[in-house]
Every structure is written in C-alpha cells, then in structure tokens.
Amino acid sequence: MAHDSTRVYQHGTLALLVPGLFTGTQSVHDLLQHGDFGIGTAHGLAGELIVLDGQAYLVAGTGDVRPVKTTETVPFATVHFQDAALTSQTISGITKMALEQQLLNQAPLKNLFFAVKITGQFKKMHTRAVEAQVEPYPNLTAATRVQPEFTADMVEGTLVGYYAPALYQGAAVAGYHVHFLNTAHDFGGHVLDYEVADAQLTVQPFETFEQHFPNQNAAFLETDFDLHAVNADIEEAEH
Numbered sequence: 001m002a003h004d005s006t007r008v009y010q011h012g013t014l015a016l017l018v019p020g021l022f023t024g025t026q027s028v029h030d031l032l033q034h035g036d037f038g039i040g041t042a043h044g045l046a047g048e049l050i051v052l053d054g055q056a057y058l059v060a061g062t063g064d065v066r067p068v069k070t071t072e073t074v075p076f077a078t079v080h081f082q083d084a085a086l087t088s089q090t091i092s093g094i095t096k097m098a099l100e101q102q103l104l105n106q107a108p109l110k111n112l113f114f115a116v117k118i119t120g121q122f123k124k125m126h127t128r129a130v131e132a133q134v135e136p137y138p139n140l141t142a143a144t145r146v147q148p149e150f151t152a153d154m155v156e157g158t159l160v161g162y163y164a165p166a167l168y169q170g171a172a173v174a175g176y177h178v179h180f181l182n183t184a185h186d187f188g189g190h191v192l193d194y195e196v197a198d199a200q201l202t203v204q205p206f207e208t209f210e211q212h213f214p215n216q217n218a219a220f221l222e223t224d225f226d227l228h229a230v231n232a233d234i235e236e237a238e239h
C-alpha cells in the first residue's frame with residue numbers, strides 16, 4: 001500500500017516538554033510507521049533527532065551524531081512520508097530569513113502545516129543541540145539554558161522540518177522548526193540560522209495533522225499544564 005503523504009504525524013506535544021516530561025513514550029520503530037522524514041528529540045532530551053529516508057539520527061549536546069536504534073524511544077517527534085510526486089526547485093544564495101518569508105508569500109500556506117526539505121550545499125549552517133538530562137528532570141527552560149552551538153561553512157547535507165500555523169503553538173512550535181544533518185553524518189542539530197549556497201528545495205503541504213498522545217504515561221496524564229508558561233517557554237527554548 002502506498003504511504004499517505006497528505007498527513008503529518010506527531011507523537012507527544014512540544015508543550016509536554018515544558019514541565020520536563022522527557023521520558024520516551026514511543027519507540028522509533030513505531031514512529032517510523034508514520035513517516036520516513038522528520039524531527040524530534042530523544043528519551044531524556046538526549047539530543048536533536050532527524051529522520052532521513054527512514055533512518056533516525058541523533059545529534060547529541062557534544063555535537064556527536066549517531067544512528068538511533070528502532071528500540072529507542074522518543075517523548076516528542078514529528079514525521080511524514082515524502083510525496084514522491086513532488087518536484088523540487090533549485091535555490092541558491094538565499095538566507096534562512098529570506099527563504100522562510102518567500103515560502104509564506106508565494107503561496108497561501110500560513111494556515112497549513114507543511115514540510116520543508118532542502119538538500120545540497122549550505123554556505124553557512126548554525127545549529128545547536130540540547131544536552132541529555134537525568135531524572136528527576138528539570139523543566140525545559142532549565143534544561144535548555146546552556147545549549148552548545150555549532151557552525152560550519154560550505155557544508156553539504158539535508159535540512160528537514162516543519163512550519164506550523166500560529167494556532168498550534170504548544171502542540172508544535174508555531175512557525176518554522178527545522179533540523180540539519182550533513183552528508184558525512186558528523187555535523188547537525190536544531191537549526192538556528194543558515195544560508196543556502198546551491199540546493200534543491202521541496203515544500204510539502206499537509207491536509208491532516210495527526211496528533212498522537214502518550215496515553216500510557218502516568219506523568220503526562222496527571223500533569224496540569226500552565227498554558228501561559230508553555231508559550232513563553234517554547235519561545236525561549238526553541239527559537
């Protein structure tokens with residue numbers, strides 16, 4: 001059966017990370033049933049997850065990159081199946097800010113979830129990666145107060161991530177949330193900034209946002225979420 005590329009699937013919410021619910025609640029094996037590209041984090045907030053062609057990788061706070069076993073678990077991740085019929089466009093010499101604005105201007109996408117994938121040469125790439133936390137977990141703001149940052153010039157690789165409408169702040173990160181992995185698989189992370197040298201861009205809008213919850217996790221079920229804190233803390237930790 002062909003994979004459904006009209007939906008984006010998410011396990012957990014960004015908001016559940018805010019009070020420190022970092023326990024992995026879905027196996028990577030189960031996650032990958034819902035997509036072959038995506039982003040997220042790992043059990044214990046152990047780094048920045050990126051899924052490329054059905055293989056998950058983790059960029060740790062040390063900057064080290066490793067493949068993720070399918071038995072490992074995630075508290076939060078978003079994946080989709082790439083639409084094989086999508087055509088890519090060549091982009092060159094464009095900054096993150098200019099490209100992100102251009103995508104929203106050229107088509108009415110602001111009220112949809114869509115995936116962005118950029119493969120090729122980047123003139124500059126600036127990332128960060130969260131450091132693994134140990135129990136009892138701190139909240140997200142404390143966990144992300146110190147985040148190692150990494151930069152590379154003229155790096156080849158793939159950027160993958162999502163745009164979520166403002167309405168979905170808390171479920172996801174409102175606006176863009178993208179991760180990067182280089183072709184050599186030794187540099188990547190949560191993307192803070194970049195400049196494209198020469199690359200192929202695909203934009204994949206979705207009809208459906210599928211939200212899956214950690215319904216077997218007692219801590220999640222019992223938490224009282226502070227909605228005001230969620231918005232402020234996501235802005236501080238994710239942007």
Ligand SMILES: [Zn+2]
Nearest residue numbers: 048177178190
């Ligand atoms: Zn991220």
